[in-house]
Amino acid sequence: MKLIRFGDVNNEKPGVQLANGTKLDVSAFGTDYNEEFFGNNGIEKLKTWLEENQSSCPEVDDNVRLGAPLTRPSKIVCIGLNYAQHAAEAGMEVPKEPVLFFKATSAIVGPNDDIIIPKGSTKTDWEVELAVVIGKKASYVEEADVFEHIAGYMLHNDVSERAFQLERSGQWVKGKSCDTFAPIGPFIATTDEIKDPNNLNLWLKLNGEVMQNSSTSDFIFNIQQSISHISQFMTLLPGDIISTGTPFGVGLGLNPPLYLKPGDVVELGIEGLGTSKQNVVVYK
Known part of the structure; x- marks a missing residue:
């Protein structure tokens, strides 16, 4: 899995980049990529969440700024x-x-x-x-x-x-x-x-x-x-x-x-x- 964050400075949202390069907004998952996310098995939880919710995640345009991930x-x-x-x-x-x-x-x-x-x-x-x-x-x-x-x-x-x-x-x-x-x-x-x-x-x-x-x-x-x-x-x-x-x-x-x-x-x-x-x- 590739974790990204996107949007204007200080207003970034969490996302993922798929194997084909498509970027998805996963802010509906409910947490940013922070200490709590990494320390509470967030990557595996996000993978599981995406199995059911990926189709409803908005795509992120390639022209949108990428922030620190x-x-x-x-x-x-x-x-x-x-x-x-x-x-x-x-x-x-x-x-x-x-x-x-x-x-x-x-x-x-x-x-x-x-x-x-x-x-x-x-x-x-x-x-x-x-x-x-x-x-x-x-x-x-x-x-x-x-x-x-x-x-x-x-x-x-x-x-x-x-x-x-x-x-x-x-x-x-x-x-x-x-x-x-x-x-x-x-x-x-x-x-x-x-x-x-x-x-x-x-x-x-x-x-x-x-x-x-x-x-x-x-x-x-x-x-x-x-x-x-x-x-x-x-x-x-x-x-x-x-x-x-x-x-x-x-x-x-x-x-x-x-x-x-x-x-x-x-x-x-x-x-x-x-x-x-x-x-x-x-x-x-």
Whole structure:
């Protein structure tokens, strides 16, 4: 199943995207895609509900805006330097355990919404990432049990301001959390749709030129290792997002470095998780 949310900003409704691409409004199901939905077997309940009600669900026109495919979660936990080749291009040692940081949930936008270059930015960068959506409360989870706690997967552009992140005092969160720095979607693919999240092609283009093209098989820490590790330090709640790192090919790693500017167009995708497209604009 593919979960979508659609409509104007702050007025999105829940929907599903069928295998043939048709989008349906499922707001009559009675709940949005939030912590309660994911934590109370909402995906299975929605599947059952659709068996009887799909024919009465209104279709959603392709011209309608897609929002983030879930409501604002309690947290976004990100993993840095989780691809071997990306660690090399960043000039950093391969980490001995997952490098964790937070991204503010207020950065979340729809998959095709604009990226806004923030005030004072000189080094806004792109990062295609596989994001995991937690489906069941997770604390001290063993690697073997991780997949029981996953609701699904989605595409994430972990937009980053490198000067804020690396050249200012404090932690990376400042360079990761500006408004619009977390375009997610177009949909959440439930776990039955993705056979092996540790072997998915992912790519990103800037103005039509391929900048990133790799596979999650280059993970330093795979999905099981990453989520088990995170759960040793905090409780993951249903709907929480785990962003699993980016492969090589970011602007920071080029020689000379290349950063986003107004008028740029970023397109990205992951095998089985669709594509997204963001226009880059300056803060006004």
